[in-house]
Amino acid sequence: MNLESYVRPAGLEEALAALAEPGVKPLVLAGGTDLVPMMRKMRMNGTLDGDDPRVVLDLSKLDDLCGVRETGDMLEIGAATTLGVIAAHPAVKKLVPVLAAAAATVGSPLVRNRATVGGNLVTASPSADTAPALLAAGAVVRLAGAEGGSRELPLSEFFVEYRKTALEPGEIVTHVLVPLAGRPVAGRFEKVGLRNADAISVVCAACEIELEGSTCRAARIGLGAVAPVPVRALAVEAALRGREITEEVAAECARLVHEHIAPIDDVRASAQYRGWVAEAVVARLITDTAREARA
C-alpha cells in the first residue's frame, strides 16, 4: 500500500524538473497541514492504491520560497512562508494589515507554525482565510513552470472553480505579490466560525478602503466560504466609489453582495444563514475599515 516515494529537491529548478517527469503524479508538500490528512483520506478511500505511483515533492529546501521582501513596487511573499511568520511580520502588519489579520485566524498557533500561504491558496478551498484578504489587497500570484517559464496572474483569476486553480501541470506557485502603491491601506478581516480556534470559516470577509478627503476612492472586498471559490464583491466596491461612507451607506452597498455569492448548505451552516451573515459582515467591515481609514 505504500506507493508514495519522496523527493526533497535542493532548488527550484530541480523541483520543476521533478514535476515535469512524465507519468509522475506529484503530491506537493509545503507545510503538510492539508496534504498529510488528505494523503490519509486518499489511502482510506483507495485513491492511493492501484497503479498510481505518487511522489511526495517536499519544497522545504527551497529557501527562495520563504520570507517577505519589499522589492520596488511589490511586497513579495514567498509561497512557502508560514502563516505564523506572515501574521507577525512587521512589513505585512504595517503595509497589508488585512493579510496579517487573516493569517492570524487560520487554524491554531501549531497549524500556523507549519501552514504556508501558498498552500492555503493552492488547495483552493472556498473557505481559505488568506484568499479573501489577498483578493482585497489586489494580490498577484507568480507561477513557475518547467523550462524556466514564469508568469504572473491576478489572484482573482487563479481560482477557476471549486478546488481548482489555474495552475498548469508542472507549475507551482512561487510567490504572492501585493502592489505597494498607495500603501499602507486600511484593511480589516473578519471570520465567522463555529468556535474560536481551528475553525473552518462559515463566512470570512476582507475589506480595504482608500479615501480621498472624506469620500471613498477605492474599496476592495473579498469573501470566502460563500461561493465555490473565494470571490471579490465588485458590485459592492463599485457602489461605494465616490461615496461618503456612513453606516447607512455601508448597509445599502452591502446588500449588493448577493450578486456575487452562491452559498450552500453544509454541516457548518445553511445557505440562508451564510447569506445573512455575509451581508452583515460586509456592512460592518465597510464601516469599520472606513473609520480606520479616516483615523
Next chain:
Amino acid sequence: MLTSCTNAIVFTVNGDEHMLVVEPNELLINVLRNDLGLTGSKYGCGTGQCGACTVLIDGEPALACVTLAVACDGKEIVTIEGVAGPDGDLNPIQEAFLSENAVQCGFCTPGMILMAGDLLRRNPHPTEAEIRHHIKGNICRCTGYNGIVRAIQNAAVRMAERSAGGETELVEEAR
C-alpha cells in the same frame, strides 16, 4: 524514473541521534511512538486539530500527526520525555501542572506543557488572554482549561523566581 531519496533519516530526539529507515508516508508521531518507544506524545485526531501530538521541531512546536517522518531528516526533535532533567528532575512547568492539579486524564498534558514552554520562552509574563490564545490548538476534554491556565501562570512565577535566583547566584559567584 525519478530518483527518489533513500528514506534513511538521521535526526536527534531529546538529544539522542537516531538513524532510521522510514516509509515515505510514515508519520512522525508513529515513528516516535512505535519505533523509538516515546509514547508521551499522543495520537489524537490525526488531522492537526487537537494538539495531543505536539512536539518541538528545531525548537518550534509542531503537530507530529501531520508531519512526515522522512521530512525530519537532520532535524532536532524534543518530546515531552525530553523536558525533565536527565536525573528526572521535573522542570518548573511540570511542577506547576502538578501543584495546580492541571492534569486529569493526561492525554493533552504533553502538548500543553510543550506549548506552555514555547509561550514562556517568547513571553515570560503572559496575560491570561495570551495564555488562552497560545493553547488554542490544544484541546482538553477534562479540565475546562482553568487549571491549565493557572498552572502556566504559576510556571511563569516559578521560572521568574528561578532565573532571579540564578542571577543572584551568578552575582555571588562573580564576587
